[in-house]
Amino acid sequence: MHTKIRFTGAGDSLLQSEWRQPGTANPIAPPAERPVVRRTLGPAALHLGARKASVAQERNRARDIVSAAKQELANTFEDVRFGRGLSVDKLWPLVSGIQASISRHPSAVLGVTRLKDRHEYTYVHSVAVCGLMISLARQMGLPPASHHEIGLAGLLHDIGKARVPTMLLDKPGPLTPDEKDIVRNHALWGYEMLIEGQRDAGSNSRLPQIVLDVCLHHHERVDGTGYPDRKRGEDISIYARMAAICDMYDAMTSARVYKAASSPAEALEYLASNPGKVDAEILRHFSVMIGIFPVGSLVRLRSDRLAVILDDPEGDSIAPAVCPFFCIQTKQTLPLRRTAPGLDPIVGIELPSRWNLSCWPETRAAILAQFSGEAATADSVMIDIN
Template sequence: MLKKIQTRDLKLGMYLQSLEGSWLSHPFWKTRFVLDDPADLAALLSCGVPAVWIDTARGADVVAASAPAAPAPAVAAAPPIPAPEVGPARVAFGDELARAAQLVNRSRQAVMHLFGEARLGRAIDAEQCLPLVHEVAQSVARNPSALVSLARLKTKDDYTYMHSVAVCALMVALARQLGLDEAETREAGLAGLLHDVGKMMMPLEVLNKPGALDDAEFAVMRSHPVRGFEALREGGLVPLSALDVCLHHHEKMDGSGYPERLQGEQISLLARMGAVCDVYDAITSNRPYKAAWDPAGSIQRMAQWQGHFDPQVFQAFVRSIGIFPVGTLVKLASGRLAVVVEQNASSLVTPVVRVFYSTKSKLPVPVQMLDLALPASNDKIVGRESARDWGFTHLDEVWMRHA
């Protein structure tokens, strides 16, 4: 049975069903769980949430939790409140890949449903998006590259949906790289998930056109930030930060963006982050009218677009995904070709790679995992290569087949 109680009456063993007030006002990514950690209880008692709903069928009731106890001595000082929701332990890329693949499939269905509701004119409730944002954030915490790399492999048919999942993951990774706290990271992830909801208001013949858009069609597509912003605002269930990113993720630092031609500090930090994450995923993905660019080449090109991105945000973004992101084809000093399969946090230029081809013999070589950060590797990256130029049509299978 659901029961509303004052937060001060919470006790360990109760099952939290929901919290009163905005989901941004409390320190948890989740709202439905058994309250069994004293640190979580302390965080709830101090966060300012006035009341909560508990489910007495799944946890302790007020009466049961408040059974008479022996008189206690003078109350000791409350212990300091540790940071809530300590993230999961970091794992290797290969260990996270299978979990990330399952999450990609669940995310695709969830976002298709979410955007389908938006296309029908129904309000999007930010709190209903939070479980998905939480799952994405957990995967990114375990390994930043796995989910981002898999989400890049979208089909032309599901581009709009998976682009939103990828930008959500990229925003979470970038927020953590910038040192944002968990509440701000949560907002960044939600903003990434919803930034392109205006695409659902676009005519399907324009959205899915296989060729380049003409001027009239491009003008229609440029209206998607405003259309999305208006739809989210009218629903009244999305925080201002997500509304801002939805409206302004196509603004540029030099004022040449749209829809309001904002420049510099007029663009919020989250919108500047959204601009970088949106462009990176777009240009590294196959779209109805354009083949994907390789990840490292995309980073190099973006670095040359003067006036487009906030330089500090872009530098943090590169640190979050690497100079040679997972899936990049590189040439080694030994003359061998390899594909990047994992980043080394201590050095952006010495990732873990999978060697598979010799440029000298022009033949495959026995596959070898090589950590370029180890002195014993005796090799280094001398440049990136084009898979298309080498005729490698299944390069993604090489890095996904991670031992």
């Protein structure tokens, strides 16, 4: 059961002079000292009617869209923080702009959001999660009518961080247990902010249930170790399970004051090697959507064979060379041969624990060595699978 928290303005817990933008050291002026002047974003600013063009042109459009979304999110965070109410009408066009860009060139928005200044991390991260969730929904074949709401859920998933002190968001060292508790409150705080904000804004700004659910539950984990409700498995909605992967991936691939950015391959490898934290089936869709497979990853091919991603400097990260070694249907090991990219498409990353692969790190290393010339024959590779 959740504790009800009412947000009536900056005076709830901090002095108005103490409020800061997430990721900055500069106080925000109180509402009375800062007139609210907002520009309206039209279709042209968000390139809503643009035709498909080159990747370079779409990347320039994506920069405009991300810049507009960043500013509108900063305004939204401030409005909710100071109890002005939440205007969903201003956010829907942003989601439409991001969705339109993804439909023209899926990589453009995601490429632009990879570059984050630490002073605006919270906002650009929210845009990135919005784009990742829309792309994932497309990859999973979810009804197109739901993509817009799923995107808005990504855009607002971290709004509760408006209540988290900046010094904790940007702390260079490890958080204390008490500080971790404060940061973890952002999921519940965000949910309460959205409920309170839409109540103040009236019936014209009702939020879809998907948005509220993702805000509250994007830190739940399928093994029950997440927060705030320690939900497990399918008790967590599919949208919150999608958000968990998108949120973790973008956070891992972003540089922060307290850590360097992981590569996309490293992030996918981490997610795949931690069974129980994220939904394995959704992760398979996500890895195909991202189109980057780390060397040595265990993958399933369309032919229902397990394979290892090979190191191929001249290859394609979207369709890399693989070495199939086990047939799922016949439950037989296979002769080790390099398979050319695209002949047997990858359908997703697999977890070694799912297939009871004994000594998987050693097996993987041996297969990779076989194709780097370090092992003489395929017979030198022993594969133990139960």
